[in-house]
Amino acid sequence: MTDGDYDYLIKLLALGDSGVGKTTFLYRYTDNKFNPKFITTVGIDFREKRVVYNTQGQNESSGKAFKVHLQLWDTAGQERLSFQGQLQANAYCENPDIVLIGNKADLLDQREVNERQARDLADKYSIPYFETSAATGQNVEKAVETLLDLIMKRMEQCIEKTQVPDAV
Amino acid sequence: MGKKLDLSKLTDEEAKHVWEVVQRDFDLRRKEEERLEELKGKIKKESSKRELLSDTAHLNETHCAHCLQPYRLLINSRKQCLDCGLFTCKSCSRVHPEEQGWLCDPCRLARVVKIGSLEWYHEHVRARFKRFGSAKVIRSLYGRLQGGGGPEPR
Numbered sequence A: 001m002t003d004g005d006y007d008y009l010i011k012l013l014a015l016g017d018s019g020v021g022k023t024t025f026l027y028r029y030t031d032n033k034f035n036p037k038f039i040t041t042v043g044i045d046f047r048e049k050r051v052v053y054n055t056q057g058q059n060e061s062s063g064k065a066f067k068v069h070l071q072l073w074d075t076a077g078q079e080r081l082s083f084q085g086q087l088q089a090n091a092y093c094e095n096p097d098i099v100l101i102g103n104k105a106d107l108l109d110q111r112e113v114n115e116r117q118a119r120d121l122a123d124k125y126s127i128p129y130f131e132t133s134a135a136t137g138q139n140v141e142k143a144v145e146t147l148l149d150l151i152m153k154r155m156e157q158c159i160e161k162t163q164v165p166d167a168v
Numbered sequence B: 001m002g003k004k005l006d007l008s009k010l011t012d013e014e015a016k017h018v019w020e021v022v023q024r025d026f027d028l029r030r031k032e033e034e035r036l037e038e039l040k041g042k043i044k045k046e047s048s049k050r051e052l053l054s055d056t057a058h059l060n061e062t063h064c065a066h067c068l069q070p071y072r073l074l075i076n077s078r079k080q081c082l083d084c085g086l087f088t089c090k091s092c093s094r095v096h097p098e099e100q101g102w103l104c105d106p107c108r109l110a111r112v113v114k115i116g117s118l119e120w121y122h123e124h125v126r127a128r129f130k131r132f133g134s135a136k137v138i139r140s141l142y143g144r145l146q147g148g149g150g151p152e153p154r
């Protein structure tokens, strides 16, 4: 299914309580569809998507287009089925790039977290915040693209700055 | 670390699902490893081409080490690579913002592969996963789903 014709394999991870819409959000992102049914995730799952990432050119060099293969991990929010503890404990890096997402923005009258609180939290950790809706598609791509941008920028820096460290 | 992993709490159906996900992940990882091996091969080829070039006295003074085109002064000025020290033309290298120098494409690729394959990081992750991560998930599922026939964790 996956052909190897890509430049980077990037892994993203969706974390959050059961029912907030992680699975539905990822499905909207990969297939641009909305699934109104709630089928709670068992343990773990992942979806894949191929995207093109454009770097901005600096000074004399022009930007380049990279093919990025995304592996989007979905986790179970339900305590009984959860691997989130393990996944966090085994996170690939000590300080991963993060975006905070408030989903179900279309359900205005059922809001549970007010925007001010969410923004304050995001500001506290200096991470981007998005209000999304898997139902309408609002901000879904933007949230993922912002995260990808953070990761790619960091990777570029890593390539340019360092002789890669031999050990961590 | 976080919550304890207890697969015995899963029903057989649920355990099967997790097993399949883990399998798909293995497939993806295997493909990624194959891809990186191929890239490493390319880099090797490029470097033997370069050895040849540096033996051919002074050729690199007038020709790009990568595309082997002659430099036409001013139009396509030559750039020296930070890593290998060879000269390439502008379109075969990229500016390096911090060190005020240039990286030729093959050397850049080599850096990418090093980071992408994350040999350093894989080792690190592997060591950690051995202790509590997916290897453990597999081992305990393996015991449960007899005849699953999946890959052994490495």
Ligand SMILES: Nc1nc2c(ncn2[C@@H]2O[C@H](COP(=O)(O)OP(=O)(O)OP(=O)(O)O)[C@@H](O)[C@H]2O)c(=O)[nH]1
Residues within 6 Å of the ligand: A016, A017, A018, A019, A020, A021, A022, A023, A024, A025, A035, A036, A037, A038, A039, A040, A041, A042, A075, A076, A077, A078, A103, A104, A105, A106, A107, A132, A133, A134, A135, A136
């Ligand atoms: N109206 C609306 N409903 C949504 C939205 N996102 C998800 N839902 C619904 O919310 C319910 C739960 O969504 P899921 O994606 O299954 O939730 P989850 O976070 O994956 O839950 P767990 O797998 O248990 O962790 C489903 O019925 C979805 O259709 C949204 O943006 N708007």
Ligand SMILES: [Mg+2]
Residues within 6 Å of the ligand: A022, A023, A024, A039, A040, A041, A074, A075, A076, A077
């Ligand atoms: Mg889910």
Ligand SMILES: [Zn+2]
Residues within 6 Å of the ligand: B064, B065, B066, B067, B068, B069, B088, B089, B090, B091, B092
């Ligand atoms: Zn050239």
Ligand SMILES: [Zn+2]
Residues within 6 Å of the ligand: B081, B082, B083, B084, B085, B086, B103, B104, B105, B106, B107, B108
């Ligand atoms: Zn070089």
